[in-house]
Amino acid sequence: MTDSLVLLDHSADGVLRAPVRELVTLGRTLGTVHGVWAADGAEPDAQTLADLGALGVARVHRLSSTGDLHVAAVLAEALADLLDATGAGLLLATSSFENKEVAAQLAVLTGAGVVTDADGLAVEGDGLVASKTVFAGTWNTRCAITSPLAIVTLKANSITVEPAERAGTPDLVEHASTASAAAQRVTVVERTERPASGRPDLGSAHVVVAGGRGTEGDFTLVEELADVLGGAVGATRVATDEGWIGHDAQIGQTGVTISPRLYIGVGVSGAVHHRGGMQASGTIVAINSDPDAPIFEIADYGIVGDLNEVLPALSAELRRLRA
Amino acid sequence: MRIVVCVKHVPDIQSDRALGEGGRVVRDGGDGTLNELDENALEAALVLAEEVGGEVVALTVGPDDAVDAVRKGLQMGADEAVHVVDDAIGGSDVVGTARVLAAAITHIGATDPVDLVVLGMAGLDGLTSLLPSALAALLDVPALPLAAEVTVADGSVRVRRNLDHATEVLQASLPAVVSVTDQANQPRYPNFKGMMAARKKPVTTLGLADLGIAPADVGTTGARTAVVAAAPRPARENRVLVNGGSEAGVQLAAYLVENKLA
Numbered sequence: 201m202t203d204s205l206v207l208l209d210h211s212a213d214g215v216l217r218a219p220v221r222e223l224v225t226l227g228r229t230l231g232t233v234h235g236v237w238a239a240d241g242a243e244p245d246a247q248t249l250a251d252l253g254a255l256g257v258a259r260v261h262r263l264s265s266t267g268d269l270h271v272a273a274v275l276a277e278a279l280a281d282l283l284d285a286t287g288a289g290l291l292l293a294t295s296s297f298e299n300k301e302v303a304a305q306l307a308v309l310t311g312a313g314v315v316t317d318a319d320g321l322a323v324e325g326d327g328l329v330a331s332k333t334v335f336a337g338t339w340n341t342r343c344a345i346t347s348p349l350a351i352v353t354l355k356a357n358s359i360t361v362e363p364a365e366r367a368g369t370p371d372l373v374e375h376a377s378t379a380s381a382a383a384q385r386v387t388v389v390e391r392t393e394r395p396a397s398g399r400p401d402l403g404s405a406h407v408v409v410a411g412g413r414g415t416e417g418d419f420t421l422v423e424e425l426a427d428v429l430g431g432a433v434g435a436t437r438v439a440t441d442e443g444w445i446g447h448d449a450q451i452g453q454t455g456v457t458i459s460p461r462l463y464i465g466v467g468v469s470g471a472v473h474h475r476g477g478m479q480a481s482g483t484i485v486a487i488n489s490d491p492d493a494p495i496f497e498i499a500d501y502g503i504v505g506d507l508n509e510v511l512p513a514l515s516a517e518l519r520r521l522r523a
Numbered sequence: 524m525r526i527v528v529c530v531k532h533v534p535d536i537q538s539d540r541a542l543g544e545g546g547r548v549v550r551d552g553g554d555g556t557l558n559e560l561d562e563n564a565l566e567a568a569l570v571l572a573e574e575v576g577g578e579v580v581a582l583t584v585g586p587d588d589a590v591d592a593v594r595k596g597l598q599m600g601a602d603e604a605v606h607v608v609d610d611a612i613g614g615s616d617v618v619g620t621a622r623v624l625a626a627a628i629t630h631i632g633a634t635d636p637v638d639l640v641v642l643g644m645a646g647l648d649g650l651t652s653l654l655p656s657a658l659a660a661l662l663d664v665p666a667l668p669l670a671a672e673v674t675v676a677d678g679s680v681r682v683r684r685n686l687d688h689a690t691e692v693l694q695a696s697l698p699a700v701v702s703v704t705d706q707a708n709q710p711r712y713p714n715f716k717g718m719m720a721a722r723k724k725p726v727t728t729l730g731l732a733d734l735g736i737a738p739a740d741v742g743t744t745g746a747r748t749a750v751v752a753a754a755p756r757p758a759r760e761n762r763v764l765v766n767g768g769s770e771a772g773v774q775l776a777a778y779l780v781e782n783k784l785a
């Protein structure tokens with residue numbers, strides 16, 4: 201049994217990030233799950249606590265600090281405190297860049313072993329073993345954590361969310377910590393949260409439709425298909441550099457890493473930098489007019505054709521089939 | 524201002540990359556190269572040194588071939604280079620590598636203090652992005668990772684960064700550690716003059732003993748994680764490739780519905 205702390209990532213208005221539910225579902229298979237709510241301005245409402253209880257969270261620790269919890273060093277110190285207080289042997293977090301910063305600092309503070317972007321975690325023998333894909337989704341690996349304390353960040357869409365057999369309402373307990381002067385040397389001068397788009401979040405969406413240079417700047421057909429499928433809209437760096445869509449839509453090695461159930465690349469060549477961020481997707485569909493485009497090497501379903509002809513028919517037929 | 528840039532030698536991402544014994548990245552395939560994202564780190568450091576005056580030291584930790592990474596740094600315009608190589612380092616995890624880098628930076632700073640350490644946003648081999656924050660913690664200086672913009676003025680550093688759900692501006696006093704993204708700049712190409720000049724620039728080679736690190740603290744013995752299994756992912760099966768326009772779109776809709784993907 202390994203009890204875990206699960207970092208409850210949330211938006212500035214207190215809405216849980218979707219992948220947190222996967223973390224709780226996973227943590228439950230290992231031991232008792234303690235939720236950690238970083239009190240950075242937003243608070244969990246009754247509905248959020250009930251949702252967490254339904255997933256099997258035993259207790260929610262409302263973590264506050266004398267420092268700014270948006271500073272990684274401050275959050276790492278507070279979490280080190282809480283790991284001590286609860287005796288948990290594992291910290292589970294989503295694989296966001298911010299959480300990786302916290303994980304690295306916490307590893308130095310506590311001697312924990314860290315695995316990032318895992319897609320599974322299990323107790324084997326007397327230790328934890330995480331699974332993850334590497335090299336742009338071309339290799340599967342299993343990685344043992346040999347230290348007493350483990351930090352694992354989980355890739356979104358790795359675990360099927362299921363309610364717990366026994367639901368309850370978690371207690372909300374306060375945990376106040378003191379930030380060291382050293383941790384407070386970084387000042388957050390400005391922080392602007394992007395407003396939610398109305399579509400699912402790119403990093404955790406089940407379906408992603410990505411547009412590249414082939415769209416020639418017009419994302420209307422891409423957006424229409426994404427909306428029919430209830431998916432998120434992504435893009436290549438060419439499209440974001442051209443300003444056709446925001447930088448936060450960039451999929452790839454230097455953008456968002458995704459592994460949705462369904463990825464549809466439209467006018468995307470499949471350059472290695474882009475593949476690095478999406479090759480672990482469930483089903484890969486490519487629509488491209490060039491039969492030699494590298495994306496066809498990794499596609500489950502490829503159409504060599506003009507997106508301006510394929511997409512309208514695809515969206516219309518999907519609407520018709522589901523009507 | 525004295526700036527150290529940490530650069531890594533990694534397998535070329537265009538090559539067939541593999542994991543070998545003990546789950547370690549195969550690094551002797553002959554197609555190693557400077558981690559592309561570290562070119563952005565070098566560029567950021569060179570620009571800062573040009574703006575405020577100062578010197579740039581390129582630092583790498585890795586096997587013999589890794590010296591190529593710092594050589595490329597010298598060709599781009601870094602003033603000197605340090606290569607830490609020791610058989611005992613092989614198999615280090617992130618914190619192990621960070622320990623060696625931290626000790627090397629302390630060593631470099633012993634003669635003349637280091638004001639800023641610049642890193643790339645990720646190594647394109649492991650893609651963990653953990654190292655910059657771990658290094659800052661070990662050096663006990665502030666961390667400002669993922670800069671899309673870096674400025675230094677009046678003894679402090681300021682970065683603008685784009686996160687998954689927010690944008691931020693962070694500030695801290697020097698000395699500090701920053702990592703930069705590929706949005707930060709357009710790396711320069713080494714020109715002929717730069718290549719010739721690089722040949723005369725010093726490359727210092729150090730081992731663990733020079734840095735006062737016990738071999739057991741790094742490498743596989745010091746690591747807190749160990750790869751226990753690694754295998755190439757099986758090829759995708761039942762792949763479909765069709766030619767066409769609107770009729771292909773109609774067919775794809777049926778495929779998606781049939782496979783419960785829509």
Ligand SMILES: Cc1cc2nc3c(=O)[nH]c(=O)nc-3n(C[C@H](O)[C@H](O)[C@H](O)COP(=O)(O)OP(=O)(O)OC[C@H]3O[C@@H](n4cnc5c(N)ncnc54)[C@H](O)[C@@H]3O)c2cc1C
Pocket residue numbers: 411412413414415435436437438439450451452453454455466467468469470471472473474477487488489490493505506507508559560705
């Ligand atoms: C350090 C570094 C980091 C990078 N990081 C990333 C990253 O994270 N993510 C990323 O995406 N890129 C990244 N890149 C860029 C990457 O190398 C490629 O340049 C980029 O992914 C290509 O984008 P694209 O597929 O839109 O454009 P192109 O490669 O130009 O491909 C466009 C495709 O559209 C097809 N097409 C054109 N018209 C039509 C039509 N009417 N119908 C159907 N198909 C059509 C063409 O056949 C072509 O295959 C990075 C590059 C560097 C150097």
Ligand SMILES: Nc1ncnc2c1ncn2[C@@H]1O[C@H](COP(=O)(O)O)[C@@H](O)[C@H]1O
Pocket residue numbers: 529530531532558560561564582583584585620624641642643644645646647649650651652653654655
């Ligand atoms: N062995 C190394 N030698 C020098 N710098 C490194 C090494 N490993 C990682 N780095 C630096 O740390 C950054 C982030 O790497 P990583 O955390 O491994 O993704 C890289 O872009 C490099 O700047």
